[in-house]
Amino acid sequence: MAKRTGQVRAITLKQVAEAAGVHASTVSRALNPATRSMVVPEVVDRVLAAANALGYRPNLLAAGLRTGRSHLIGALVPDIANTVFSPILSGASDRLASDGYSIVVADVGTNPARHLELANQLVARRIDGFILATVSRDDPVVDFCLDQHLPAVLVNRAEERRRISAVVSDDALGMQLAVDHLVELGHARIGHLAGPETISTGFLRRKGFYDALEVHGLPAGDYPCEAAAAYNREEGAKAARRLLDAAPGITAIVAANDLLALGAYDVAAERGLSVPGDLSIVGHNDMPLVDMVAPPLTTVRISHREIGRAAADLLLQQLTGGESSTRNVVLAPALIVRGSTAPPRAQSRLRNQQRGAG
Amino acid sequence: MAKRTGQVRAITLKQVAEAAGVHASTVSRALNPATRSMVVPEVVDRVLAAANALGYRPNLLAAGLRTGRSHLIGALVPDIANTVFSPILSGASDRLASDGYSIVVADVGTNPARHLELANQLVARRIDGFILATVSRDDPVVDFCLDQHLPAVLVNRAEERRRISAVVSDDALGMQLAVDHLVELGHARIGHLAGPETISTGFLRRKGFYDALEVHGLPAGDYPCEAAAAYNREEGAKAARRLLDAAPGITAIVAANDLLALGAYDVAAERGLSVPGDLSIVGHNDMPLVDMVAPPLTTVRISHREIGRAAADLLLQQLTGGESSTRNVVLAPALIVRGSTAPPRAQSRLRNQQRGAG
């Protein structure tokens, strides 16, 4: 008697048509606001009533097959669980949902060979567009989208030749804010804990850091910089050790990312350096909970949710308006001053090192 | 000359058939491992060669329409950006991807009216199954899935009548571990900072807390408990204030969630109570970075990624094996002892309060 398995059979257009006493094509037109004017109001009412009574829901697979538009957006992210990417997804999903689009997420991981494979899989699903949150500076998926004329928007990273629209945080401004803040506090010897060169933010923030120091006329010889192999605490700590070894005179570190900054915290603790007494540290991103660490991290805040929303906006414009001119949306970050930065103490670093060694 | 808009037209089955000199149905059979045996190897090779040469990718929309299986899984989560749900998604996505399934995420937010609406939208996409990460104890979507015979798996919460498979952490065990640890340290007056009663984890952890105290034969009168209105720091702080006001004698707090625990940190700081000297605090979940706060939080670790993976497993079994017996997978949490718990100091709370007030 009861169905053992398999869903309840859904109501189809044809059944609504039968119930309303009209042809399926009429139902289709009556239900679509764009074509509703082709049907007399009386019939529209009858169709709507029948559709409601039966609880009709159009089969989006069938509609997608016919129209070529699936109303699905593919999102390629390196890691869904990353606190940078998940708010981006959330913001984009929010914006897209209000226009009837859904997001299919593909966690591409770090293996670049998988990128194209997963992109192809999404194309096989006939997704209408891509949100590319992948991070590497030269990404084959970008060319892939260009070749196939697939609508796409980059987030967190712009395409150097500006062939694809992008939404990014102003990394140069972010670094400028960080450096300005430290210079104002009196720091003159500032080091940079960079992200990987192959990742766009790693590259751009490093450049931003140099440019920012330039503005203050600080001497080129005092720009120590070490790049971490990955954006995590362990690699941040390793790079921080190299940085402090290579440039023991620095009184402040600007990190390319909060996790790197926390790696620097670990190293400071190792070496008996107090933060911010002996060493000021600035992060980037304002991840959740960095206001709770000891000391609370001064960092550059980026609204990732906003980035996601803006990316969705750009994509929708491409999809609906046919707006095809590529453009970059640059969102301004803000410096959040907390407890990890303070004026430098003269000689304090040395004193502490001795105390730590004793 | 160049296409102004619209994607490059994709290769279809028919084109492959033409190139291989066979009928489309033969191509379909040759490409599908399950039906490949119906085609002679020589033809299979020819078809595969043609498909590869043309770069053929089957249109999953068309296949889904015909077969009724979209190979899409819908995930309903309250907040994609939440550090609890994003690893669940990540784990599930990982597991599903290896079987050719993709995840469509729907951020349902807190508005329960939207739940059914979004669920319906996903059904219209002909998703093959649901992963329900929604949190409220009575969720209309559960009945919806049952009514429509839609395969579904709950995560982080079981269905009381066991009508749907679920993957959960053992909340009772988690609370037992926390309480055991505190009792071992010498605490006798322990309070509970509970989650909202309407949320399943809030309810179950509270129950687990009571049961755990019972095991140690601790008197019923000493079970102070205050429930937060939501799982966040602010509400956690409010509830912690109520808890400390109502039961000033407690020397330890077991929180239902890390964020609530951090709210308790804020209140401890407000009142001049040192953690763990005057007050030990235990969290739940082991969110990223809680090892970096001051003091590092002792908490019950749940592997949310593992939960996601297990949920995907259960769902795939339902989808492919036809395994329809509902079952609950219970994952064991682990206590991670860090710096926020210590033996109670006799009278220390009082002393500190006086010092704080002075």
Add this chain to the structure above:
DNA sequence: TGCTTCTCTGCAATCGATTGCGAGAACGGA
């Protein structure tokens, strides 16, 4: 050789919605 049984492949229907085209009704003007 004649008959059955298999094996392989092609034919055509099908999934459900959309849409170009044309038929018929309604209407206005002469």
Add this chain to the structure above:
DNA sequence: TCCGTTCTCGCAATCGATTGCAGAGAAGCA
């Protein structure tokens, strides 16, 4: 009354892959 428009609506093709059915040919058997 007749003709040309305009407005509604139905017909049927279409999107691209899957699959039940049947037919062609080969193989097996007497």
